[in-house]
Amino acid sequence: MDIEQRYERDFITWLERIxxxxxxxxxxxKSASWVREVFTTHGELPSARFAHLAFEHRxxxxxxxxxxxxxxxxxxxxxxxxxxxxxxxxxEHLPGGSIGVAExxxxxxxxxxxxxxxxxxxxxxxADTYGVVWPVCPDxxxxxxxxxxxxxxxxxxxxxxxxxxxxxxxxx
Numbered sequence: 001m002d003i004e005q006r007y008e009r010d011f012i013t014w015l016e017r018i019x020x021x022x023x024x025x026x027x028x029x030k031s032a033s034w035v036r037e038v039f040t041t042h043g044e045l046p047s048a049r050f051a052h053l054a055f056e057h058r059x060x061x062x063x064x065x066x067x068x069x070x071x072x073x074x075x076x077x078x079x080x081x082x083x084x085x086x087x088x089x090x091x092e093h094l095p096g097g098s099i100g101v102a103e104x105x106x107x108x109x110x111x112x113x114x115x116x117x118x119x120x121x122x123x124x125x126x127a128d129t130y131g132v133v134w135p136v137c138p139d140x141x142x143x144x145x146x147x148x149x150x151x152x153x154x155x156x157x158x159x160x161x162x163x164x165x166x167x168x169x170x171x172x
Contacts, residue, residue, distance in 0.1 A: 011036065014044045021047035022096035024054065024109065032110040051090040055097040058114065059087050062099050062106050065118035068168055072135075073122050079130050081122065101125075115153035119146035119167045137164040 001009070012026075015035075019026040029035045034057060038045065045053070062085045073081040083101055090097040099106045104121035108114045123146065126134045133143040137157035144155035144164045153167040 010044065011039050014039060017044075018047055018050055022051050022054075022090075024096050025107070028107065028109045028113065029054075031113075035109065047095070048090070051096055054109065055087075055090050055099070058099055058106070058109060059085065061111050061114045062101065062118060065111075065115045066101055066122070069115070069119050069122045072168075073126055077126060077130065077132055077134050079126065079132065081126060083122065083125060112148055112151060112153045115167050116146045116148055119153065119155075135164070139164070 012030075015026040015029050018024060018029060035054075038050070038053060066083055066085055070081040070083050073079070085106070086098075086100050088094060088098040101118050101121040102125040104117065104124065106114055106117045106121070108117050123134060126132050135144055135155055136142060137144050137155075137159065139162075140157055140159040142157065142159040144157045146167055147154060147156045149156065149163055155164040155167060156162075157164045
């Protein structure tokens with residue numbers, strides 16, 4: 001086994017331990033480039049130490065996504081969409097911590113996944129609070145839904161089966 005194969009084996013083993021200890025999906029962690037950077041720089045950090053790094057990273061990404069998506073929702077709907085992430089830091093009862101928006105938990109570890117989950121939470125908040133369908137496909141005038149499309153977060157139109165807009169570019 002060469003050094004690259006050992007590195008990959010050790011990385012996967014570490015992710016599986018993190019998943020078991022912190023209840024964070026190893027697959028989500030593997031797709032987040034910053035996790036590999038942590039492993040490359042620091043090696044196999046203990047789960048508790050990694051939990052705090054991951055929490056801080058995810059909290060910052062979530063805050064940025066909330067600011068972007070709520071601004072778009074406010075500009076598009078004219079409604080007050082004042083939301084902030086809720087943050088419960090890691091502790092002995094919740095080893096991975098908890099992050100969410102409105103009544104939705106954010107589980108993703110990568111920027112695109114977090115943006116999709118935040119967009120879904122904000123969309124649900126707007127619908128539940130104001131009875132407003134937001135956003136809508138400009139071509140079909142039907143509601144769209146956030147999803148990952150390749151390496152982007154997009155609003156997907158099921159009516160026309162196409163990408164309507166990028167999540168981050170909805171501001172008008």
